[in-house]
Amino acid sequence: MANSDNVVRGGLTSKPVDIPELINLLNFDRQEIQMVRSHSAIPTEKIYQTPAREFSLSLIELRRTEAFQSGEARNVEILLCIDGHAQIREVASGKTSWNF
Secondary structure, rough: OOOOOOOOOOOOOOOOHHOOOHHHHHHOOOOOOOOOOEEEEEOOOOEEEEEOOEEEEEEEEOOOOOOOOOOOOOOOOOOOOOOOOEEEEEEOOOEEEEOO
């Protein structure tokens, strides 16, 4: 979820939780799924843009010998490695931050 002052929390937080208001706001009607299309700036990354300009989702697929370098214009990133191994390295210093 994008940053907002209009948040109703339902749990998993130490902040105030308002379950009755959350249930009141939710819509349980079935709706058609809207597929999000991806675009690629480079062959190894598919970018799924969201309506929130500060958030996007990328799928990065690499072969064993390939590496991915995040662009300078990017900000905070969360990496989930779902197959194989990953290493995060700071480009400026070459220092390895994480191996998993």
